[in-house]
Amino acid sequence: MNRLRFNFSECVHVYYKDSSCNLCVKVCPVEGAVIQKDYRVSVNSKKCVSCGACVGACPSEAFSLSGFDVDALFKTLKEEPLLSCKKNLPCLSTLSVEDIVTAVINGGSDVVFDTGQCKDCFIGTLLEEINKKVDEANYILEKLGVENRAIIEDLKAAPEEKTENRRRSFLKNFGKAAAGLTFWALMPGFLL
Numbered sequence: 001m002n003r004l005r006f007n008f009s010e011c012v013h014v015y016y017k018d019s020s021c022n023l024c025v026k027v028c029p030v031e032g033a034v035i036q037k038d039y040r041v042s043v044n045s046k047k048c049v050s051c052g053a054c055v056g057a058c059p060s061e062a063f064s065l066s067g068f069d070v071d072a073l074f075k076t077l078k079e080e081p082l083l084s085c086k087k088n089l090p091c092l093s094t095l096s097v098e099d100i101v102t103a104v105i106n107g108g109s110d111v112v113f114d115t116g117q118c119k120d121c122f123i124g125t126l127l128e129e130i131n132k133k134v135d136e137a138n139y140i141l142e143k144l145g146v147e148n149r150a151i152i153e154d155l156k157a158a159p160e161e162k163t164e165n166r167r168r169s170f171l172k173n174f175g176k177a178a179a180g181l182t183f184w185a186l187m188p189g190f191l192l
């Protein structure tokens with residue numbers, strides 16, 4: 001099931017047709033999943049893997065992911081300041097620069113971005129995007145006088161055994177093309 005929700009009425013092109021914004025098209029790791037024809041942006045939900053990279057890139061919040069609550073996620077960071085696509089979000093690129101700043105401030109400590117899975121991920125092309133956003137967020141945190149930082153680490157945190165079994169049986173049905181969807185197979189209590 002596709003989790004991406006797109007509200008074109010929020011896109012900057014609705015207000016300013018000639019805007020040069022095409023960040024969603026540029027960041028999307030799947031060819032043809034998000035397209036821009038003339039000024040109009042649209043999503044091909046059959047191709048989209050619900051990674052959320054467009055959610056984290058769009059400056060006008062035109063995209064969201066059904067079933068993913070970033071505020072609820074941030075509340076858990078005080079207990080475990082770790083963000084991982086095998087534990088608590090579809091892809092690290094789902095977060096915007098502002099989200100990363102908020103995560104660190106709310107968490108009250110350094111927050112680790114586990115990029116250990118990126119090199120084995122078929123949408124691992126997003127690693128550069130993740131590094132860039134973390135750098136920008138840390139710059140803002142420094143300017144705000146916040147001591148804590150977002151830290152990139154190759155931890156490769158493992159999912160719990162129960163969820164890993166669900167992930168394997170899920171992937172058996174779909175093959176490699178569905179790798180970007182694995183987070184949704186891991187969501188506690190999620191029906192696929």
Ligand code: SF4
Nearest residue numbers: 028048049051052054
């Ligand atoms: S969720 Fe991922 S695959 Fe789908 S349109 Fe956005 S960036 Fe592309």
Ligand code: SF4
Nearest residue numbers: 011012021023024058
């Ligand atoms: S990133 Fe957002 S504002 Fe920019 S073109 Fe895409 S939907 Fe529109």
